[in-house]
Amino acid sequence: MSGPLLKVENLRIELTTRDGIAPVIDNLSFELNAGENISFVGESGCGKSMTALGIMGLLPEKIGRIASGSITFDGEDLTAASEARLKEIRGNDISMIFQEPMTSLNPVYTVGEQIAEVLRRHQGLSTAQAWTKATELLDAVRIPNPQARVSDYPFQMSGGQRQRVMIAIALACEPKILIADEPTTALDVTVQAQIFDLLRDLQAETGTAIMLITHDMGAVAEMSERMIVMYAGRKAEEGRVDEVIEHARHPYTKGLISCVPHIMQTLTEERHKLTEIEGIVPSLREFGRNNCLFAARCELVEDRCLNERPPENSFGKTQKAACWRAEEV
Amino acid sequence: MSDTVKVPEEEVVEARSPFSEAWEMFRKNHAAMAGLVVLVLIVVAAIIGPPLYAVDPFEMVWAPFSPPGVDGFILGTDYLGRDLVAALLGGARVSLIIGLAAAFVTVAIGVTVGALAGFYLGWVEEVLMRITEFFQVLPTLLFSMVIVALFGASLPMITFAIGVVSWPPVARITRAEFLRIRELEYVTASRASGAKNFKLMFSVILPNALPPIIVQSALMVGSAILFEAGLSFLGLTDPNVVSWGQVIGSNRQYILDAPYTVTIPGLAIFVTVLAISLVGDGLNDALNPKLRQR
Amino acid sequence: MADNALLNVENLTVRFSVKRGSSWGRKSYLYAVDDISFQIKRGETLAIVGESGSGKSTTALAVARLVPAHSGRVELDGEDFLALEDEALRQARSKIQFIFQDPYSSLNPRLRAEAIVREPLDSLKAVPEADRQAIVDRLFKAVGLRKEQQRLFPHQFSGGQRQRIGIARALVTQPQLVICDEPVSALDVAVQAQILNLLRELQSEFGLTYLFISHDLGVVQHMCDSIAVMYMGKIVEHADRLSLFNNPLHPYTAALLSAVPSVDKARREATKRILIPGDPPDPINPPKGCRFANRCPVAQAQCRDAEPPLRDLKGGHRVACHLVGDDAVSPL
Numbered sequence: 027m028s029g030p031l032l033k034v035e036n037l038r039i040e041l042t043t044r045d046g047i048a049p050v051i052d053n054l055s056f057e058l059n060a061g062e063n064i065s066f067v068g069e070s071g072c073g074k075s076m077t078a079l080g081i082m083g084l085l086p087e088k089i090g091r092i093a094s095g096s097i098t099f100d101g102e103d104l105t106a107a108s109e110a111r112l113k114e115i116r117g118n119d120i121s122m123i124f125q126e127p128m129t130s131l132n133p134v135y136t137v138g139e140q141i142a143e144v145l146r147r148h149q150g151l152s153t154a155q156a157w158t159k160a161t162e163l164l165d166a167v168r169i170p171n172p173q174a175r176v177s178d179y180p181f182q183m184s185g186g187q188r189q190r191v192m193i194a195i196a197l198a199c200e201p202k203i204l205i206a207d208e209p210t211t212a213l214d215v216t217v218q219a220q221i222f223d224l225l226r227d228l229q230a231e232t233g234t235a236i237m238l239i240t241h242d243m244g245a246v247a248e249m250s251e252r253m254i255v256m257y258a259g260r261k262a263e264e265g266r267v268d269e270v271i272e273h274a275r276h277p278y279t280k281g282l283i284s285c286v287p288h289i290m291q292t293l294t295e296e297r298h299k300l301t302e303i304e305g306i307v308p309s310l311r312e313f314g315r316n317n318c319l320f321a322a323r324c325e326l327v328e329d330r331c332l333n334e335r336p337p338e339n340s341f342g343k344t345q346k347a348a349c350w351r352a353e354e355v
Numbered sequence: 356m357s358d359t360v361k362v363p364e365e366e367v368v369e370a371r372s373p374f375s376e377a378w379e380m381f382r383k384n385h386a387a388m389a390g391l392v393v394l395v396l397i398v399v400a401a402i403i404g405p406p407l408y409a410v411d412p413f414e415m416v417w418a419p420f421s422p423p424g425v426d427g428f429i430l431g432t433d434y435l436g437r438d439l440v441a442a443l444l445g446g447a448r449v450s451l452i453i454g455l456a457a458a459f460v461t462v463a464i465g466v467t468v469g470a471l472a473g474f475y476l477g478w479v480e481e482v483l484m485r486i487t488e489f490f491q492v493l494p495t496l497l498f499s500m501v502i503v504a505l506f507g508a509s510l511p512m513i514t515f516a517i518g519v520v521s522w523p524p525v526a527r528i529t530r531a532e533f534l535r536i537r538e539l540e541y542v543t544a545s546r547a548s549g550a551k552n553f554k555l556m557f558s559v560i561l562p563n564a565l566p567p568i569i570v571q572s573a574l575m576v577g578s579a580i581l582f583e584a585g586l587s588f589l590g591l592t593d594p595n596v597v598s599w600g601q602v603i604g605s606n607r608q609y610i611l612d613a614p615y616t617v618t619i620p621g622l623a624i625f626v627t628v629l630a631i632s633l634v635g636d637g638l639n640d641a642l643n644p645k646l647r648q649r
Numbered sequence: 650m651a652d653n654a655l656l657n658v659e660n661l662t663v664r665f666s667v668k669r670g671s672s673w674g675r676k677s678y679l680y681a682v683d684d685i686s687f688q689i690k691r692g693e694t695l696a697i698v699g700e701s702g703s704g705k706s707t708t709a710l711a712v713a714r715l716v717p718a719h720s721g722r723v724e725l726d727g728e729d730f731l732a733l734e735d736e737a738l739r740q741a742r743s744k745i746q747f748i749f750q751d752p753y754s755s756l757n758p759r760l761r762a763e764a765i766v767r768e769p770l771d772s773l774k775a776v777p778e779a780d781r782q783a784i785v786d787r788l789f790k791a792v793g794l795r796k797e798q799q800r801l802f803p804h805q806f807s808g809g810q811r812q813r814i815g816i817a818r819a820l821v822t823q824p825q826l827v828i829c830d831e832p833v834s835a836l837d838v839a840v841q842a843q844i845l846n847l848l849r850e851l852q853s854e855f856g857l858t859y860l861f862i863s864h865d866l867g868v869v870q871h872m873c874d875s876i877a878v879m880y881m882g883k884i885v886e887h888a889d890r891l892s893l894f895n896n897p898l899h900p901y902t903a904a905l906l907s908a909v910p911s912v913d914k915a916r917r918e919a920t921k922r923i924l925i926p927g928d929p930p931d932p933i934n935p936p937k938g939c940r941f942a943n944r945c946p947v948a949q950a951q952c953r954d955a956e957p958p959l960r961d962l963k964g965g966h967r968v969a970c971h972l973v974g975d976d977a978v979s980p981l
Contacts, residue, residue, distance in 0.1 A: 287871030548769030
């Protein structure tokens with residue numbers, strides 16, 4: 027295959043709010059290769075989930091729309107695709123799992139029925155075949171005793187198991203891309219570790235590319251090869267994970283990494299003050315402005331940041347940061 | 356130490372209470388505002404109408420069945436030659452008073468029962484909710500007719516009868532809100548800082564439970580007016596006061612000969628109840644935080 | 650140890666009755682907190698960590714008497730807090746205050762910020778009315794809010810600012826013990842740091858004692874002097890910060906620590922993920938042996954037969970595991 031699996035170019039997604047139209051995604055470009063694992067990081071309201079919904083063609087009806095730019099998946103421009111075609115792609119080629127596995131599953135059907143339904147609809151399997159495959163999938167996501175659990179209702183399962191079922195549904199049609207939107211935020215840390223292991227193993231087996239949306243730098247470091255840091259609908263920084271963690275080029279990325287108390291290899295008596303990022307993410311009203319939207323919270327802010335939107339500077343082969351003073355960070 | 360905490364500079368926002376925001380929202384709702392304007396007009400007419408239009412609604416002032424606009428009687432006269440304008444203005448007072456008073460009785464009983472049940476739980480809740488269910492399954496019209504028939508058809512008794520059969524929905528809403536809100540952390544916070552039960556119930560939980568209760572009681576005014584009309588249509592009314600339902604009831608035999616004697620007070624009831632419903636719906640939209648976020 | 654302990658919890662048990670199945674009239678009990686004991690020294694922070702269902706939040710609520718304890722003692726400054734009733738309890742509540750998890754539901758939406766902070770003073774009436782405003786002003790400043798913001802209503806604040814209001818409210822009665830129940834887990838990462846720093850500043854400024862409930866080991870590591878790890882209503886390990894993080898003895902603690910994703914490359918490479926498959930057992934019918942035995946990678950026959958007691962090892966490191974000897978070596 028030539029070229030990336032997914033190529034997003036100059037994507038602009040607009041949301042109609044009470045205060046007018048706001049670009050919740052503003053000039054976003056990135057590429058995702060087959061089998062790759064990329065992370066989107068940022069605070070809430072920075073456009074991580076909106077990017078995912080844009081790719082899935084699931085923007086909130088009537089209020090959200092793709093204003094310009096393109097999303098090319100496997101050579102096909104999704105922004106131009108019909109709703110029917112998008113539906114086809116959504117089930118077969120790109121699938122998504124969400125934060126809250128309880129509300130994503132239908133409580134009145136057994137998990138087996140819900141997995142089998144997807145298989146019948148998208149792969150045309152017979153009822154019996156679909157049921158067998160559903161059992162296999164539960165086994166694949168490591169639910170013990172799948173023959174029995176396949177007839178369980180969602181409420182009979184723990185949060186971690188429900189998320190496994192969601193993963194089974196998402197992987198039922200062997201998609202090329204799996205978008206995981208904060209898949210472990212609602213789960214305990216030991217369960218999170220299990221889900222991450224599972225995703226990594228499944229990725230190695232099936233070659234699915236994973237787009238992980240998270241706010242946890244630790245999760246990024248554990249899971250992904252590349253990361254994109256989003257701030258206020260714009261890409262703040264992009265690069266290989268170890269590269270970025272080693273030397274972030276955007277003050278926001280730097281802040282995100284150092285504002286969280288991490289457990290280090292050896293703990294010492296010393297505990298320094300955590301880095302604070304003052305203030306909060308700007309409101310949607312300010313999203314379209316032609317300046318650096320992080321300027322109000324930035325320690326390195328200078329006049330230029332307030333008046334002009336910073337261009338993307340490259341560092342090395344893969345790292346890019348949209349900051350006027352990236353050299354100094 | 357604390358002085359080192361940097362205070363982010365931002366524009367000073369003006370303090371806006373949840374209720375002032377609700378009013379903002381209400382004002383943007385055209386239907387609700389129209390309802391409010393109509394309602395205000397009716398209330399004004401009920402207050403200043405009778406003194407300005409000094410005609411006794413019980414007095415026979417002209418020949419019976421004089422159609423509207425003829426002989427100087429704008430809305431005509433009824434089967435006894437009584438002025439319908441006077442009946443309408445006088446009836447507005449009675450209907451509104453009964454509507455408001457009955458709604459007040461309803462809310463007083465309903466909120467008390469619901470608040471106690473939702474706050475204390477356990478056997479208090481069991482007993483109160485069984486009583487509520489008992490009142491809910493009673494045939495309301497029949498039961499209120501019995502009360503009025505037994506204790507006399509005076510305005511206070513009619514009000515009481517309407518209130519006594521209408522409170523269960525208010526009690527259920529209040530209890531549901533109490534059950535929801537009592538689990539919220541700010542209630543726990545108040546308890547953790549030594550608030551007494553009475554304070555928790557009435558100054559912490561109740562104000563936050565009010566929005567649906569307000570909406571319900573606004574609609575209650577409308578249904579109480581209808582209820583009163585129904586009772587007086589059946590003749591269960593205070594013979595010494597004029598109300599819209601009573602006008603309809605007393606003229607009902609002549610509905611084919613002089614339809615206006617029934618339709619005009621009927622229209623008055625319709626417009627009033629509609630206006631109240633619009634206001635109630637508007638309140639619902641304005642006070643419901645989920646709708647407000649849109 | 651007992652001399653400078655501000656809070657002394659002994660054999661605290663909290664149980665909830667559960668209706669189950671069709672067995673009429675027969676009540677079963679869920680022991681959310683099962684016979685736990687710990688102490689907190691004045692001016693220090695004890696963290697209770699654990700996953701959902703471990704009983705950590707219930708412990709906090711029981712200590713503050715917001716959930717009734719079934720048995721045990723909670724001594725605050727030598728006084729038995731569980732024995733207080735009615736008016737005495739109401740007045741004593743000023744000594745233990747709570748910071749809640751959710752800054753959205755923990756503030757009364759109908760009150761202005763200043764009224765929220767002043768409410769405990771108004772309820773307890775221990776401070777003359779004239780002095781209350783000055784106290785509120787001082788705390789607003791201490792938590793980093795401006796004076797003019799006192800007039801605003803909760804929905805006009807951001808999540809972090811709301812949590813500051815919650816902190817000011819908790820400190821207004823000058824409590825001896827402040828219980829922080831997941832105080833930052835509902836906040837955005839960048840805002841968490843602001844609140845954690847503030848809590849530490851306030852601790853050194855006012856000499857506060859914290860009981861800190863959290864599931865986030867990174868946060869706990871940063872905030873605490875000692876840590877108790879809970880699993881299914883029991884404390885399985887309790888030690889000072891360095892011992893617990895650098896030498897976790899209980900297999901569950903080790904598994905918990907190994908599950909935390911880290912940005913530290915050295916740690917990622919050095920940590921072997923300890924897998925604990927499956928789910929915790931049914932809390933209504935806990936197994937008779939160690940409650941962790943069914944998921945423990947090193948469990949042996951004795952673990953399933955007898956419940957391990959919480960034993961004191963050298964240096965005050967306490968652990969409830971049959972397989973840890975007095976030499977304090979992890980069985981893993």
